[in-house]
Amino acid sequence: MSSNNIIELKDISKSFFTASKEPGFNGTLKHFFNRKYFEKKVVKNINIEIKKGEIVGFLGANGAGKTTILKILCGLLYPSKGYISISGYRPYERNPRFLNKISLIMGQKQQLIWDLPPIDSFYLNAAIYDVEKSEAKKRIKILSEMLEINKELYLPVRKLSLGQRMKAELLAALIHNPNILFLDEPTLGLDINAQANLRRFLQLYNKETGATILLTSHYMKDITYLCRRVICIHEGLITYDGKLEKLLTRLSPRKELSIICNSKSDIESLQKLGLEIKNINNNEITLLIKKEDIKKTLKDILNKYEVEDLYISEPPVDEIIGRLLINNK
């Protein structure tokens, strides 16, 4: 393992054997007497290297294999093939020293004890991870302040809102100061404010502790806010591994130039320039222009037309990544 890499995967594959069932009574009988299993390769020969302190986002449509990779990384699943090393450990061996370094947080899945206040689960987790009670007390204080859940620590988990519960889950998962975090849809079901708070917290945690964070999310804001590097997965294969910015440039090499003209004739004239038009709305026209041509085009337009207002924008990131997930390019 390279000294800089905390995570290394080489030719990792994972297959599951699943039985399929035809509909109806006949299908049920066949399924009972002659069950047919087929092998489904969910992860196919993937190679990943991740450095300490990186925040990496996994992108992919449902069923692409993101969560399976996360499960392999945290040691829940045995890979069918390949080499894996995290901090020098094989995750599937579930060595307690390895388990002390990691944490898995799954949106909507909880490890808190339902009928007890979260504080009881925190102390239980602290004991499981050999964190002294006094130290646990300090960490609970710091983390609960960061997550703004001081008041909710003493209420039964069942009485907490989804957002409060998610924060408490996060606190329970971080009580042992893990230096590798696996987050599977951490903001699932949270309202916009709670999502933003959680993202801010994760960024702060990464900054202050230098923890490596790997996350999957369908909320593009999670990815764009937290991750500089993304790994795109499609049908178990890595289709892109690199900087998010580069991916966006590759997927959308153009900027949007919106111009508000004084007269309709200018709009009509602009239409004839041979530039790609995104839309026209009364006196406003939005053009799609290659990033390298933006200066020249702007100059030409400003010289030729009487422009009332104009603004340049990037196409929305959500839209670009959404397109990626749909087209799987």
Added chain:
Amino acid sequence: MLNLNAYKIGTLLKTQYSNMMEYRVEIALWAISGVIPFFMLNIWTNNGLNEAINISDIMLSRYFLSAFFVRQFSVVWVVFTFEEDALLGKVSPYLIQPIHPFFRYFAQHIAEQITRFPFALIIAFFFFIFNSTSLWFPSFGIILISLISTFFSFLIQFLIQSIIACFCFWTEKASSFEKLIFIPTLFLSGLLAPVEAFPDFVKSWVYFTPFPYLIDFPARILSGNDVNLLSGISIQIFWILLFLFIFIKVWRKGSKRFTAMGI
């Protein structure tokens, strides 16, 4: 994976006890629902069946009260909770914590037994009110040995069910295997009748199974009936070690197959 120390055990027990206390009404009802031995006592004494096996009314009352106590502190349900947790995806976070997941379930059972204790005492109190002639005070030594034997009985049952629970790694309905164990446990353990009362043919093989050591053996110790302590305890330890070995093997094999359902 064991990775245990007093701090962990203490906190696990305390937390599970707090959790169990949330269900105190349910636990009182579970304690009451364990009164099968009293019904059996009634059937035995009212029909004079005890005379056929040379056990006096008093000794039989004591036996069934002891069976009631042993049952109270050896009830196991781990297969059902583990199956539910496996299906709902709750096992996943437990698997990646530095403690064997079954210690959580073990602590749950112990906490439940502690919660049951006062209710069992109340039931025993009423039993003696209605059967004052059966009242007896076992010596401290007898209480201690019967406690150890009851704990061993609990361990045997916990390990058997844990092995069955591991079948969840192969099938989603592992609890159906438990049904196979339930019937012999009910009939051969001594819950419905002292094993001594069984036909000779049954007695010729039943002691080679773990069942008589689940209720009959500890209940006989507590009630002051004749038992071979050394051989009984040794056989209990044998079954514990055997089932522990099987459990470890099945767990290792099964957890490799884990597919992390529900997440």
